[in-house]
Amino acid sequence: WVRRVRRRAALDGSLTVFVGVDGRVAGAVLLEDPVRADAPRTVRVLRAAGVRRVVLLTGDRWDTARAVGRVVGVDEVVAEQDPAGKLEVIRAEAGEGSTVMVGDGINDAPALAAADVGVALAARGATASSEAADVVLTTDRVDALAEAITIARRSRRIALQAVVVGMGLSVVAMGLAAVGLLRPAVGAVVQEGIDVLAIAVALRAVVAPRSPRRLTPADAEAAVRLWDEHDAVLPVVEEVRAVADALEEPDGPDAVADLAGARTLLGRLETELLPHELHDEAVLVPMLTRALGGHDATAALSRTHAEIEQEVVRLRHLLDGLPDAEATADDVVELRRVLYGLYAVLRLHDALERESAAALVPHGATP
Numbered sequence: 001w002v003r004r005v006r007r008r009a010a011l012d013g014s015l016t017v018f019v020g021v022d023g024r025v026a027g028a029v030l031l032e033d034p035v036r037a038d039a040p041r042t043v044r045v046l047r048a049a050g051v052r053r054v055v056l057l058t059g060d061r062w063d064t065a066r067a068v069g070r071v072v073g074v075d076e077v078v079a080e081q082d083p084a085g086k087l088e089v090i091r092a093e094a095g096e097g098s099t100v101m102v103g104d105g106i107n108d109a110p111a112l113a114a115a116d117v118g119v120a121l122a123a124r125g126a127t128a129s130s131e132a133a134d135v136v137l138t139t140d141r142v143d144a145l146a147e148a149i150t151i152a153r154r155s156r157r158i159a160l161q162a163v164v165v166g167m168g169l170s171v172v173a174m175g176l177a178a179v180g181l182l183r184p185a186v187g188a189v190v191q192e193g194i195d196v197l198a199i200a201v202a203l204r205a206v207v208a209p210r211s212p213r214r215l216t217p218a219d220a221e222a223a224v225r226l227w228d229e230h231d232a233v234l235p236v237v238e239e240v241r242a243v244a245d246a247l248e249e250p251d252g253p254d255a256v257a258d259l260a261g262a263r264t265l266l267g268r269l270e271t272e273l274l275p276h277e278l279h280d281e282a283v284l285v286p287m288l289t290r291a292l293g294g295h296d297a298t299a300a301l302s303r304t305h306a307e308i309e310q311e312v313v314r315l316r317h318l319l320d321g322l323p324d325a326e327a328t329a330d331d332v333v334e335l336r337r338v339l340y341g342l343y344a345v346l347r348l349h350d351a352l353e354r355e356s357a358a359a360l361v362p363h364g365a366t367p
Contacts, residue, residue, distance in 0.1 A: 004245060005030070010063075033060075037354035038143040039072045045146035049153065051100075055093065057086050059107060071351075086111040102145060103133075119145055158205045166198030219287045226284050230353070233276045236268050237346045244339035247332050259319065259327055262335060266319055269312050280353070281305045288356055301356060304349035311342040 002018075005028045009016040015031040043054055054074045058065050058081065065079035078089050087110045093099050094116070101108070101115035109132040112118030120133035121142070130136050137144045173190050176182040182190065243265045248258070285298045285305075315338050322331050 002028070008245070035068055035071050036142050037351075038141055040355055042143040042146050043073050045143065046149065049146065049149045051149075053093075053096070055089070057081060057089055057101075057111070059086075083107045083110045087114055090114045100145075102142070108132075119148075155205045159202060162198045162202035165201050166194060169194045169197070219291070222283060223287065226280065229276050229279070233273050234350075236265075236273050237343070237350070239265055239268065240339055240343045240346065244336050244343065247336055247339075259322060259335070262315075262339070263319055265339075266312075266315055269315070274309060274312055277305050277308050284353075298356065300352050301349070304345060304352060307345045308342070308349060311338065311345060314338055315342065 002025065005016060008014070009030050017029040017031060018025050019027045019029060046054060053076075056065060056069045056072065056074045056077045056079075058068075058077075058079050060068075060079055062077075062079045065077045069077035078085075081089065086108065090099055090101060090111045091114060094114075098117070099115045100117045100119060101111050102119045102121070103109075103112055104121040108120075112120060112134075113132040117135065118133035119135045119137060120130045121137050135148065137148070170191065173182060173187060173194065177184070177187045243261045246261060281302060285301055288301070289295055289298050315335075318335060318338055322335075
């Protein structure tokens with residue numbers, strides 16, 4: 001079982017901590033730092049906002065960092081870096097243009113201070129990183145950075161519009177006054193009107209732009225309830241892999257496999273997981289479709305719902321055709337294949353669901 005734990009940790013990029021009792025190994029704890037659900041969308045929004053290059057700079061191992069980089073969609077991964085190494089990378093990137101560093105740990109503080117703009121995540125971050133940063137995000141969401149950049153660029157654009165309108169109209173008024181077409185008293189009133197117009201244009205910056213990517217209050221409440229249900233079925237998802245790992249092939253020609261764990265799992269899948277997925281399809285998918293503006297944005301979610309149901313049906317057919325007294329080594333291999341396939345689809349579906357809802361469900365509702 002130790003070899004199995006090590007293999008699982010290597011595949012997942014997890015850290016393994018073995019627990020001993022009286023000098024003997026009694027168990028293992030796998031520590032995993034999951035990718036933030038909003039990270040892939042944040043990278044896409046940053047690129048849309050004009051950020052040309054995104055680098056993942058971390059002290060984690062290369063294999064883990066590369067896996068995260070592929071999921072998030074960065075241009076380059078620089079792993080196994082200490083604070084001095086991160087500082088050197090920031091200085092090297094500064095030669096290519098303006099740099100923005102985002103971090104939340106003590107090790108990020110030097111790099112945050114060296115970047116043109118340092119952004120600290122203060123909700124779970126260290127005090128040192130917040131003190132070294134130029135911008136502190138008080139919410140525990142990376143996509144707040146993309147929103148901050150979008151707000152800043154919109155405010156700058158509106159400010160330039162106000163300046164152009166105010167100065168342009170003032171120049172026109174002065175020209176008219178210079179050729180005698182505008183009397184001084186009238187010119188003073190006109191200038192006041194120009195000032196009011198310029199201020200009105202600038203005040204547009206404090207009005208939030210209309211965005212279709214928002215849930216209605218009723219939908220937001222329903223989404224929170226759905227996420228609570230989502231949390232409740234996550235143990236069932238992990239049980240799929242645990243049962244597959246625990247399946248053992250019969251030792252001898254007359255030996256049979258123990259399928260009790262798989263049959264118990266099938267009961268939980270049919271009574272707990274499938275009802276939740278069907279509820280998601282009936283409630284969450286239409287909700288996201290309305291918020292995201294079309295069925296294309298939720299097509300992948302609907303497809304994974306169908307795949308999950310199909311895999312559970314396939315598992316039911318397989319177990320119905322395998323009496324416990326007749327299960328052979330080949331049957332165990334086939335059962336493992338179905339279980340691992342179901343687990344992969346469930347993990348993919350979970351990632352899609354989290355990413356789709358991360359920007360829409362109220363802060364703190366998504367797991």
